[in-house]
Amino acid sequence: MKRSMLIACCLAAAFSTPLPAADEPAAGPTKSLLLPEGQTDVDMERFAPSSSQVTMSPDGKGALMTIAVGNEQYPGVHFKPEDAWDLSAFGWVEATFTNLGTKPSMCALRIDGQSAGGEWGSNTESVTVKPGETANAKVYFGYAYGGKPATKLNQSAISKVVVFCNKSSEEQKIRIDSIVAGGKTGDAPPVKPENVRVKPVNGVIYDKSVTLKESQTEGKEGAVVAPSTDGIAIEFPAGTAAKWALLKPEIGRWTLVDAYGVEVKFVNTGDQPVRLRVKASSNGGATDVIESEVVAPGASGVVEVPFEPAVPWLGIKDSTKTSWNGVKGTGTGFTSDSVGSIVFSVDGSDKKQSVTIKSVVAGQLSQRPIPDWVGKRPPVEGDWVMTFDENFDKGIDYRTWNVYTENYWDKRSHFSKDNVIVEDGVAKLRYEKKTGFHNDDPSGKKTDYATGFLDTYGKWVQRYGYFEARMKLTKGPGMWPAFWLMPDRGLAAGPQWKRADTGNSGMEFDIMEHLGRWGRYRFNIALHWDGYGKGHQQTGSQTIYYQPDKDGYVTSGLLWLPGLAVFYANGREVLRWETPRISNVPSDIMFTNVTGGWDNNGIDDSMMPDDFIIDYVRAWQRKDLASDLDGYKLPQGVEPGPAAPTASPAASPVPAKTE
Incomplete structure (x- = not known):
């Protein structure tokens, strides 16, 4: 998860459920996008390189993409129509590449457009092309990364085609020989037995x-x-x-x-x-x-x-x-x-x-006992003091929690306070199909799905300590609930991108990050640092398995000490990393329940509403690590509201709780 927007290109082949087609669809009419009918030369003005590393030049009936050595992770080119392409009559787009370089190159073909819900989306496939050889990459609409079901694009308004390669230590020369739409609407990729x-x-x-x-x-x-x-x-x-x-x-x-x-x-x-x-x-x-x-x-x-x-x-x-x-x-x-x-x-x-x-x-297997310390104290000895104890016995306390922020992750949904439901001693972040405005603001973006959000940004932070939450995960496909920490250096640090920067000794801690496609027993733990651009670094494991407790919950914890991060699931240590790069920046607590992610499948409206349930959130601090950086940070005189404070103190306070 990231608080800043990051569009990642996942190029590894993915495996999926059985696909509907068993054989390669029969050939039919085609439409050249690179060299439209009646045009004798490629219009080079329609290419927009991703950076100065990439240059384009005509080469016969094709276009030569030359990629210099550099820092860009996925250098390439955007190829745009004069107006959006109407490819509603076709089933796929195929590009032919010839490698004129000296090393094999991974060549990816990405088709960009909007989904039926109006969100940006893409379908991508890739192929490795050896020096002197020619190969094709074919993208079926609605499928990606090895034929895995993906975003269903509005084929009547395809906005662009993107061709890109991996970063390389040597210059790459790839000739784009053709880009052709073909097949018929509804075509699906052929089944590979190993993908069933x-x-x-x-x-x-x-x-x-x-x-x-x-x-x-x-x-x-x-x-x-x-x-x-x-x-x-x-x-x-x-x-x-x-x-x-x-x-x-x-x-x-x-x-x-x-x-x-x-x-x-x-x-x-x-x-x-x-x-x-x-x-x-x-x-x-x-x-x-x-x-x-x-x-x-x-x-x-x-x-x-x-x-x-x-x-x-x-x-x-x-x-x-x-x-x-x-x-x-x-x-x-x-x-x-x-x-x-x-x-x-x-x-x-x-x-x-x-x-x-x-x-x-x-x-399920035989139930394992949960250690007695879970929920009562940190997992290691020390002079610990409880510093945060939220049991959701009443409404949301705006002196501690925000329910509004920007939605950087899921463009199909909006955040609403009505989707943060406190009842029966738990908080539910409810994802449902419900039309409304983002942050309940009539001037905000209107979407067809609503969800809840909670974080303590600008209101409570802590550097080091033990953080724990007991949660029941969502059930539907495509869901992406998470419990995480992000840096918050405070109002004095400047704009949000500086306050929450994972560089400059900061770090994102993904304590529990679940993708619906994996099923309820598996989640991801990750650490991200040095920003989300070219210098972005990350580590962790995507294969953390846990056995729910007798009530179906997982209790996830992070022990954060100088130079050490240890993660727990239902009292069992599941991941440990020791390095001087562990964050030393105060961080806030976050809970999100969105859809998408890097290895997920599509959502299923019939399984909604889908709740991410939080029973409690607790934190402890070891006395020798405590500092003035820790604790409640709502500025004096600032009225506690549903969003993080970003301005000078208000004139008068308002009630802090919603019942």
Whole structure:
């Protein structure tokens, strides 16, 4: 999340649910955008380079894009029509690129326009072109990044085509040979089998009600697998060498986003004791290997495989640059939306071992106890004092909270105080389809969706300490709720962009950032610093898994000390980073419930209203770290209102609470 607007270009191939088309659509009429009918030369005036690194020149019937070495992350060119293109009769746009440089180049094609709701949107695909070779990038309307469903553009008013490459240490020369619209309205990209997603009914991957095909099981290194009506029989031969068996989807990958882990039930059908080992493998990596207890011949056993790793993610110590990998052997890369197999193995033995798998079910696992300290104190010893305690027992206190600000994240919605609902001891940031004006201001932007917002910007800040909130996440696809901290240097620091700058020793802490596409058991933790421009740096993990408490909540916490940030989920440490670059700037607390994000899917109106529920928010400060920078910052004489104070004190105060 960012308080300033950032349009990021995500170029990695994405994986999606099954797509409606199985084969490449048949060819049909086309329309050249680069060289319209009746035009013999490319109109170079219609190209607008993204920076001085990029120059354009004519080259035969095409246009040569030369990209000098420089700092721009995605150098390229905007190609605009005299008037908006009406491509409503077509299904896709395809560009042909020839690489005249000396190194492979990633060439991306982006189609820009507005969605049906009037928001800016784009569809993007990319291709890597080797030196001296020609390749095509094809964008289907409504799809992006490897055929993943994306923004549905108003095809009757396409505003521009953008061609860009990745940053390179060498000059790049890419000839744009053609840009053509073709196909017919509604065309969809062809299905790639590996992109198909199979969602097991009620999480049941296998039990006696499931009939497996022969291709769904496989033995390795001598293991023999034999599915039957009684279960999946596996025989592991004698020997100390590793051997294993796999259970796989019929096609593509399983999506297990509605699960925290996998439970396997089995019977020891051999004459030797067995300790069954199980893991789940995905496109992003595998879970930990979990072992059963030793099971005697004829007895039954259970293995519970959580998606959450035993060893929390550990950042590269003392690093000051972007790195998402962390220390090897910590955290997990497992992605529950792309599970390719369940893997079974046993310890080596001088005798053969046999088991029969009775069931494999994805879902909740045995409930883990929440440590007693959660909600009562920080997770480490020290002389701590509670400095913030919001339980939402009454209305929103405007001496502490703002409900209005700019919406930098979600252009389809507006913020409204009516969508911050305090009832039954919780605050609900409600996202719903409701037409209204941003910040309830009739002169503001009018949109068809409303949502709630809370932050303490300009009213309460703290540098260092422990911050914690108990939350229940949204349920629908496309949602993007988050709990985070942002720098606030105070009114004296100047305009908002200076006050909230993540450079100059500041930092954005994303304590809990959830994308609806991932399912309720996974979220992101991230740290961003050095601004959001060319110098932007970031680290963290997008694969933080948690098991909700008995009431369906997650309690997320951040221990922020000089040179150290440690994150918690339901009392378990999930991420740690030690570096001198950790922020030393006072920060405010934020809660947002918008839609979108970098790896999300479309929203579903039928699942609205969709509430991001906050039970409590608490903060503690260690006495030796406390300073005058901490605490309530509403200037004396300034009336507490629904937005952050930005001007001189008002004449008289107004009631601070809304009931």
